[in-house]
Amino acid sequence: MANQILVHAMTSGDTTTVEALVKHPMDSGFVKDAAGKIIPAHYIEVIEFTHMGKIVLTGYWGPAVSKNPFIKFSFQGGKSGDPIGVSWVDNKGETATTSANIM
Amino acid sequence: MRLAFIALALTVSAPLAQAASQPDPAADMKAFQGYFLKQFPKLPLAAYVNGPYNFSKSESDQWKQIMEFPPYQFAVDDGKKLFETKFPDGKTYASCFPNGGIGIAQNYPMFDAKTGKVVTLGIAINRCRVANGQKKLKLTVGPLADISAYMTSTSDGKPINVVIPHNPKALAAYEAGKEYFYTRRGQLNFSCASCHVQAAGMHLRGDVLSPALGLTAAFPLYRSSWGDMGTLVRRFIGCNQKVKSEPSKPDSTAYRDLAYFMTYMDNGLPESGPGARP
Amino acid sequence: MKRLGAAVLLSVMICPVVALAGSATKASADHAIASAQTKMKIAASNQDQWIATVDAFKAAKAAEQKGDFAIAEAEAKHAATLADLSIAQAKAQKKLWQNEIVH
């Protein structure tokens, strides 16, 4: 299956809480496969969250972020129906983007 | 009147006629569940589906955080897509299962009178593939685990309902599973029960040993130590290896019967797979 | 806990004792391998093949291929000993398992 990003954004009062689960191996480069060969490092470097096109969080990740990373944060503002954008780029230059509306 | 009398006499004499070794799954299940309820009086029956998390606050706190966005979610989504993808003959998995495969995972493993064998959900998925001209999938990991995860998710909360029909072969399969469960094997001389009954709730190195009761309810499972999904058979293989015993084949009769016995012991507990564990 | 203790004791008792046979030939090594194989079939039919047995047997076969008949014979004998132990374990468990049943 293609690289996926699951996003869950909810608003309560002034605060919008965003949770995201990103499908990515986040290989650290320190782990060997069954054949004893090092699995090369492969991890997301930059992940960006936007609300109505404005950046609300930039994450810089390294190989020590867990496989299929999870992140949860919140920001002020945001209404039900507003689009939340998520995009990432990894150390191999692959990228993925998605968007979801605030519930 | 006379007939009724004979019938009565038969029911009365039946237990006497049956030797003590005659399998009695219902009585076994009552004793099995009763053992754990007595051992851990604070835990209600339904809580057993949470396995090791009943025994460590720190672990259950971490688990609750992880369950905010469960790591098996991708598997459920992928599984749903695979489940709904048509075979070349135009049919889907839904055509092979009662109720189109939705909300039925709690009834597996099932005894198949035609073949005289136990059929787990994974084996049923593979049978469906073969019936539609497709190759079998691995029973341990990958797409089959994803499809199982999706199908199981549609049974969320339904009481586990494994049936052992009055069929000598079904009873024999159950009994074989029971024997496998309690038999010590491997160089370390452990049975399934050594860890998951007698030492349930205790620590083995850093981990809490899950009680056998409720253990099957959370499968398929995302284990952090695997880093992906696995089926109950994958766990059987892992457990055998841990006691230094050569694992059986994933579709072996031994593993089918073991799953039959263990899941039957969980009858009445809410289906809670897919699950997440350390 | 007593049972666990017993298990540890058992595993200590059967630590590999590989003594090199003095005058091994291809014939004697092959004979030892065949004998181990027979016992391992019985162990497997009892659903109780030990991983160590298989490892020793593989080592015997590999040594035989390389022409190290002394090692092949010693490893095969070791595999046979382990297979014997697992067969004895399985036999005893045919009755003993009933003691572990929850009542």
Place this chain on the structure above:
Amino acid sequence: MEQINGLTRGSPKRRDFLVAAAAGTAAALVLPRFASAAAAAPNASTYPAKAFIQKTEAATLQAMFGTSTVTASPDVKMDAPDIAENGAVVPISFDANAKNVTGAAILAIDNPFVMACAYKIPAGTNPAISSRVKLAKTTQVISVVEVGGKLMSTSKQVKVTLGGCG
């Protein structure tokens, strides 16, 4: 043996989540050569790569924030387990009781590289983030936040016992 009273099945949020998840499944994999089409793809050149290859706290902070002076502060709260159930997935969250926080980082001192993750926090975003990190072994975990060019932190020892059975 610890026995928790009345742990109910699943987490309370799980059910809501399963319904909600369907909304966000349409993500596309875009290969580099098509990157121009994905207007929202982040700029990889902003990645502070140097900060991620340091082996000491001071060098990491210097590379990330341009200063290694850091003050322990009760205004930074961190939630991390005492004992990680699996070192591969350790939930860590921090919450800073401070205004104008512009950046944050999570450091694991005994990992091969100290930096686990860092964040740029614009105005309007709360300085509270939860994520999951890998810990190679028992280590001090430090949450650092940047306020007006100064660093405040809090730390906690997390035990890592790798086990396979359970």
